[in-house]
Amino acid sequence: MNNQKSRPEIRTSQGIQTLYVKGKPFFAFAGEVHNSSASDLVYMENVVWPALRELNMNSVIVPVYWELIEAQEGIFDFSSVKGLIEQARKEQKHLILLWFGLWKNAESMYVPAWMKQDSEKYFRVETASGEKLNSISPLCQEAVAKDALAFKELLKAIREFDEEESTVIMVQVENEIGLLGTDRDYGKQATHEIEQLVPADLANALEVSGTWQEVFAQQANESFMAYHYAKAVEQIASAGAKEYPLPLYTNAWLKQYPWYPGSYPSGGPVKEVHPIWKAIAPSLFTLAPDIYVPYVPKVLDEYAYEGNPLIIPEVRKDAVTASYCLYAFTKHNAICYSPFGIEEFGMPPESIQAPPMEVMRALNIDPTAFDIAGSKEYLAKTYEVIGNMVPLLMEYREKGKIYSYVKKDETDYGAFFNLSDYDLQVSYAPRMERTPVASGAVIELEPNKFLVVGMMSQLTFKAKPGERVKVEMLKYEEGSFSEGEWVPGRVLNGDEKMVVELGDMISCALLELYKY
DSSP, X not given: OOOGGGSSEEEEETTXXXXXXXXXXXXXXXXXXXXXXXXOHHHIIIIIHHHHTTTTOSEEEEEEEHXXXXXXXXXXXXXXXXXXXXXXXXXXXXXXXXXXXXXXXXXXXXXXXXXXXXXXXXXXXXOTTOXXXXXXXXXXXXXXXXXXXXXXXXXXXXXHHHTTTOOEEEEEEEESOSBSSSSSOOSHHHHHHHTSBOOHHHHHHHTOOSBHHHHHGGGHHHHHHHHHHHHHHHHHHHHHHHHOOOOEEEEEEOOOTTOSBTTBOXXXXXXXXXXXXXXXXXXXXXXXXXXXXXXXXXXXXXXXXXXXXXXXXXXXXXXXXXXXXXXXXXXXXXXXXXXXXXXXXXXXXXXXXXXXXXXXXXXXXXXXXXXXXXXXXXXXXXXXXXXXXXXXXXXXHHHTOEEEEEOOSTTOOEEEEEOSSOEEEEEEOOXXXXXXXXXXXXXXXXXXXXXXXXXXXXXXXXXXTTOOOOEXXXXXXXXXXXXXXXXXXXXXXXGGGGOEEEOSSOEEXXXXXXXX
């Protein structure tokens, strides 16, 4: 049997938190299937899995549904979960399970029918006008306790069925939780509690004292909800972790225009309330963003910080996603990158129905995020290249010798890096429709020797200021990686070396420089 040390876990090496699976570093090149795809094993078998086979993925994020697992109160059926695991093994993929429990996209969509129909016992959130929303309140302890029990049974079943093989490598607890349409729960219990002092566990963690209003001022209502959601998720997550301590995380619907709590899910783990979530939900190893906005790199930079390793469980799926994928893994040591609706990558673009425009407007989603033209080829190649670079990335990220870049907006024209013996100017190609944007990484193997991987950019190496020398190419070699080793191709020491130019498809080069 697997022992504790070989279970999937998050380890810290040279200050970088990394997922290990079966004792080895594991970068999850993933995709999340549509919300309802995993509810039918036949549909998964016939439609989803075949669509994923050419994407060079090693992991898939799939939902598991409380309403299917506990259709009758107290009676648990994990046949659908075991079926998913068996299918993944057959396809040689790992699974990241998405627990659709009490909350999904700010609503209680996937709770069992017996809970939905008992709104007195399992009470819903109320707005200031008294309207009840389709979202069970995190202050409803009866509901949270039921979710915690179901999650505990789920993790127990996974341990018993999968501990030896480690098909399941992580679990997301709930999905995009919080409140839409109101900044807080205005029900009787919530209204009473928000008038009290900030609870001791949070007050001690943040070293504050006073009422919610006194401590958090205008952010009092959102902070109050963040505390109660985090407390509920911690109860659920810790119950499961006691049965099988897989890495657990939850995700955020981003704070975005028009910026007020309730226009995005108030109380969810947006960046501003991370201190509350970190203090109250320690069973989660990270808080992840779901990204459909145009400014993806800004979000990657914001959510990747010490103590919050980067996981991208949902992200836009147009061609630029390949660029952001490369940046996430090489710049921010991402654990997982996962476009949403991944099965569509294997379908003809003209057959894909994007969400209605009114829905995208209401959710502040960039419509171009769903244009998959070219996405399959660009992402599959990027996953392949990064996958073969893992040993190299593990070695050189710890040395601080990886220099990464990405085009962040239309006024971002390039990057400049101070290397050990040279300076590097990177010029970005203009943004083009249905192609990646400029993105890449330069690995300094030696002061005069570099591995380059990237797309849509030109690289110019320069002497340091004040040096009375010129820089020239000793060798310009194209090639590829195989299990961390460089596989040489053509030597481009003719006219090609006049400029190091990376096209729209990710490519690799080995460069040796000299000065004269």
